[in-house]
Amino acid sequence: MIWNKFRTQRALTTPGHDLENIANNMNKTYLLFIFGILFLLPSLKLVAQQERQYSMTMLNPYSYNAAFAGQDYSLSATGVFRRQWLGLDFTPITQQVNVHAPIASLAGGIGLVFENDAFGAERNMRIGLGYAYHLPLGNGLLSFGARANLSQRSLDGSQLRTPEGVYDGAFDHNDPILSNNNESGQTPAFDAGIYYRDEVWDFGLGVNNVTESTVDLTALSLTNFRTITFNAGMTYELTYAINLKPQVFIQSDLVQTQMAASLLVEYDEKYFGGASFRGFDGSSRDAVAIIGGLQISEKLRLGYSYDVILSPFKEVSTGSHEILLNYNLNQQYIFSKPPNTIYHPRAF
Numbered sequence: 001m002i003w004n005k006f007r008t009q010r011a012l013t014t015p016g017h018d019l020e021n022i023a024n025n026m027n028k029t030y031l032l033f034i035f036g037i038l039f040l041l042p043s044l045k046l047v048a049q050q051e052r053q054y055s056m057t058m059l060n061p062y063s064y065n066a067a068f069a070g071q072d073y074s075l076s077a078t079g080v081f082r083r084q085w086l087g088l089d090f091t092p093i094t095q096q097v098n099v100h101a102p103i104a105s106l107a108g109g110i111g112l113v114f115e116n117d118a119f120g121a122e123r124n125m126r127i128g129l130g131y132a133y134h135l136p137l138g139n140g141l142l143s144f145g146a147r148a149n150l151s152q153r154s155l156d157g158s159q160l161r162t163p164e165g166v167y168d169g170a171f172d173h174n175d176p177i178l179s180n181n182n183e184s185g186q187t188p189a190f191d192a193g194i195y196y197r198d199e200v201w202d203f204g205l206g207v208n209n210v211t212e213s214t215v216d217l218t219a220l221s222l223t224n225f226r227t228i229t230f231n232a233g234m235t236y237e238l239t240y241a242i243n244l245k246p247q248v249f250i251q252s253d254l255v256q257t258q259m260a261a262s263l264l265v266e267y268d269e270k271y272f273g274g275a276s277f278r279g280f281d282g283s284s285r286d287a288v289a290i291i292g293g294l295q296i297s298e299k300l301r302l303g304y305s306y307d308v309i310l311s312p313f314k315e316v317s318t319g320s321h322e323i324l325l326n327y328n329l330n331q332q333y334i335f336s337k338p339p340n341t342i343y344h345p346r347a348f
Contacts, residue, residue, distance in 0.1 A: 052115070052117055055082075055305040055307055056080075056276075057231065058262060059078075061195070061202070062111055062113065063098060063115075065145070065204045065231070066132065067192075067194050067195035068132065069101075069110055070103065070108055071102075071141060071143060072328060073102060073332050074332060075329040076326065076329070077326070077327045078097070078098050078099075078327075079326075080097075082095075082323075083321050084320040086319055086320065088313075088317050090120040090121070092117065094116070099113075100112070107133060109131070110129070110132075111147070113126070113130075122222075123153075123154040125152040128189075128191065130147030130191070132144065132146075132195070139200075142194070142196045143193075145192065145194075146193075147192075148188065149188065150186060150188060151187050151215070151224055152184055153184065153185060153215040154183065155182070156181075158181060158182065160173065177220045183218060187215045190210045190211055192206070193205060199235070200235055201233070202232070202234065204231045205229070209224040209225060226253060227253050229249070229252075230250045231247060232247065233245060233248070243265070243266040246264075247262045248260070249262070258278065259280045260279075262275065263275065263276075264291060271294045271295070272292070275290055276288070286310060286311050288308045299329065302325055303323070303325075305321075306319055306321055307320035
């Protein structure tokens, strides 16, 4: 809804808004898409669990690309909870909250993200603050963003066991690099990205943990590995009430790669449902995520996904659950006075 308002206002206030400009912009968009695919195809060799796993990436771009800050054209807050591989002990549990908004006086958007990811004896937390510069391009915006994070890594040695350890009465791993207790440390980490969005297309290329910083514990170090993300999606108006929204999402550290292809069907801008397939060949099938949700109110949207496991984990796990809640203020200008605008009587 906020995008429709933004699109109508730009059409009435931007000079030179004609079919030729739209065509030129679409050509540039296709080039960005092709470049991103060619850039990442050489890395499609192995598939594995990345640092963080989400199924509803299409509903939460700021979680993986710092350049998306402000691209919802309103203050937007998203919360996500994910429980992975139910039926197994010590499997990943992830929570994330992020808030971002456009700031007209800064010619861009700012964002804040907090994430907690627990997996077995390890816990990873981060808090980050970012800025994205917005450059109008055709019908949409091209953003360049960066985010500074404080990353905390923890390892609870009391949950681990070694072949040479003593655990009957006394507790000792008898391992020079593994602590018997819980250890943690902090390090700065940096993300960067580029994102283009208009009323039809979404393209993003991001790099998280650019410097591959490490957290030093007593006798070992934990590395925040550099991760590249690429997304390409579109909104296709099938009928007045039905939109099709396909997306391709790729995540890679150039050693291990994961790809997901999804399709959501949106009805009347209130209800949506679809599926996402994770994997790119017969040996890398991971899961099919069944996705559904609704626009609870003008400002509140709820999404849920259930992962049907296709990998060997299906023998021991009943699946994965993820729930997402988004609040959008539906106010285009934040902390500044909007310019004079003539509203079209058919804007909604």
